[in-house]
Amino acid sequence: MKNIAITIARQYGSGGREIGKKLAQKLNIDFFDKEILSITAKKNGLNEKMFEEVDEKPTNSFLYSLAMGAYAMDGHYIYQGDITPSINDRVYQMQSEIIKELSDQKSCIFVGRCADYILEDHACLIKIFIAADMEDRKKRVALREPGLSERKLEDLIVKTDKRRANYYSYHTNLKWGVADNYDLSLNTSRISPENAVELIAKYIELKSGEKIL
Numbered sequence: 001m002k003n004i005a006i007t008i009a010r011q012y013g014s015g016g017r018e019i020g021k022k023l024a025q026k027l028n029i030d031f032f033d034k035e036i037l038s039i040t041a042k043k044n045g046l047n048e049k050m051f052e053e054v055d056e057k058p059t060n061s062f063l064y065s066l067a068m069g070a071y072a073m074d075g076h077y078i079y080q081g082d083i084t085p086s087i088n089d090r091v092y093q094m095q096s097e098i099i100k101e102l103s104d105q106k107s108c109i110f111v112g113r114c115a116d117y118i119l120e121d122h123a124c125l126i127k128i129f130i131a132a133d134m135e136d137r138k139k140r141v142a143l144r145e146p147g148l149s150e151r152k153l154e155d156l157i158v159k160t161d162k163r164r165a166n167y168y169s170y171h172t173n174l175k176w177g178v179a180d181n182y183d184l185s186l187n188t189s190r191i192s193p194e195n196a197v198e199l200i201a202k203y204i205e206l207k208s209g210e211k212i213l
Helices: 016-027 035-044 048-054 061-068 087-105 134-144 150-172 193-208
Strands: 005-010 030-032 069-071 077-079 108-111 125-131 184-187
Touching (some): 005 016, 016 108, 030 087, 035 048
Parallel strands (some): 125 184
């Protein structure tokens, strides 16, 4: 079977990670989410904690501007010529290299981290977006964040999605979650995670033209 790269972007609390893991088990292929952080850190001889702190977080616009040049006292931007990338950009580049290397070696499932954009030239790329209604998302998040009020649960969900959207937009110049950017967009309030796995697996088989189930 030729290498297939499956990317999963997901709203917080939609069950996207769960779907990715179950799909990987069904297809007997490797699954990567935060595992990418440890692999990247180890390969580059860096502290994994640093990677976790900037994981899927956009570069602060002011700090990024400072890294790209400088501001004069009157607020006008001055280009400095010799550019030093921000830590976020360096981490993104290192992760991108690992994602490309892994997808070249074998079939994989990647969650988040702009993998759909990073692998846009992959011969067999399948891009998935997982969404869900807010009430269902709050129920899922409450299981991992017990004790939060309804309001705080919703705030956490909205802020996490906003951070992911900003990260994606910053690195790709595309809008996160827009159906045009994906092969399949599924709402787990309309279809169970188990059925979503079956549907995605069948789609992969149809698109790849190979019997994989």
